Amino acid sequence: MSLASLFARLTSSVSVPAIEHEDFEKACLEGHCHVIDVREPHEYAAGRIPHAVNHPLSQFDPAKLPTDKPVVLVCQAGGRSAKALAQVQATGRKDVVHYALGTGGWKQRGGAIIL
Numbered sequence: 001m002s003l004a005s006l007f008a009r010l011t012s013s014v015s016v017p018a019i020e021h022e023d024f025e026k027a028c029l030e031g032h033c034h035v036i037d038v039r040e041p042h043e044y045a046a047g048r049i050p051h052a053v054n055h056p057l058s059q060f061d062p063a064k065l066p067t068d069k070p071v072v073l074v075c076q077a078g079g080r081s082a083k084a085l086a087q088v089q090a091t092g093r094k095d096v097v098h099y100a101l102g103t104g105g106w107k108q109r110g111g112a113i114i115l
Contacts, residue, residue: 017085018100019072021109033070037103038084047113049074049106055084062088065096073098077105 019027027033028051035052037044044054055064057080065071065088073081073088073096081098088096099106107113 017097018078019097021099021101021105024072024099024106025109025111027070027072033072034066036065036071036073036084038073038075038080039103043076047103047107047115049103050112050114052114057084060084060087062091062093065093070095070097072096074106075102077102 028035028049031051035049036055037048037052038055038057038060040056040058041054044052044056048054052074055061057075062084071088073084075081075084078098078100081102082100085096085098101109103113
C-alpha cells in the first residue's frame, strides 16, 4: 500500500486519524512524509524523532505546515498532536495524521532519538 493511499484511508475512516508505528517508521525513515513535532522547544531540544521539525503547539499555525508531502504530527504521548490535528482538520486539509504513541512510544519501540 502506498503512503498516499494509507493517508487517504486513515483520514476518511476516523475522526482523529492516527498512523500506526510500523507505517510511521517506514514513512519517516524513507522520507515520504514531513514529521512535525508540536512539543515546546525545550522538550524538542531534549530529544526528537529523526527528521522532525519543531512547530510548538503554543504557536501552532496550520497554514505554516509544508504542503509538498503528507504530514505526521507528533508530541510526547499523543495528546498535543491530536489537538494540533484538530486545528489542521478545521482548515479542511486531508493529508495530515498524528502519531498517537508520540516520541515516548517511538523511543520505547527502539526508534532513534536525535539530541
